[in-house]
Amino acid sequence: MRKEDCFYLGKIAKKFSFKGEVLAYLDTDEPELYENLESVFVECNKHLVPFFIESSSLHKNDFLRISFEDMNTEEAADAIIGNAIYLPLNMLPKLTGNKFYFHEVIGFEVEDKRLGIVGKIESINDTTAQPLFEVLNGEVEILIPMIDHFLVKIDRENKKVIMDLPEGLIEMYL
Secondary structure (H helix, E strand, C coil), X not given: CCHHHEXXXXXXXXXXXXXXXXXXXXXXXXXXXXCCCCEEEEEECCEEEEEEEEEEEEECCCEEEEEECCCCCHHHHHCCCCCEEEXXXXXXXXXXXXXXXXXXXXXXXXXXXXXXXXXXXXXXXXXXXXXEEEEEECCEEEEEECCCCCEEEEECCCCEEEEXXXXXXXXXXX
């Protein structure tokens, strides 16, 4: 499994018992959706390795207590502490309305209510304080803040993000 085909679920935070159980921190608003998983991919040396789950249960809201198959010692658990865990993209819950996953809108066109089509979303920069759409208009890259106030509609059918952008934002790039 390739990392591009997966989403980050969280990371193995610490050991839970001397029998190899671990606590995984789940980076999600709905940890209960992931309580009954059969397996996860654990990142080991930059590769995603499938780990099969014997049993799991929620622990203190956003942790998942996991007992992996064939892992029954503290030493085995130590080897994966701090490692990221991933699931295939098709296991993401479907979002509707104006909620979207970043990977979902790559390739969508950005349409401003005033200016029309602005360009195509090439990527999303989420390393800044405010995530940005990186939109390509011909050879020009336009950075558009992902602010709920600017977002009018996610049109999945026509692959468009319709926005009401402040006057001057797009013009300053063109």
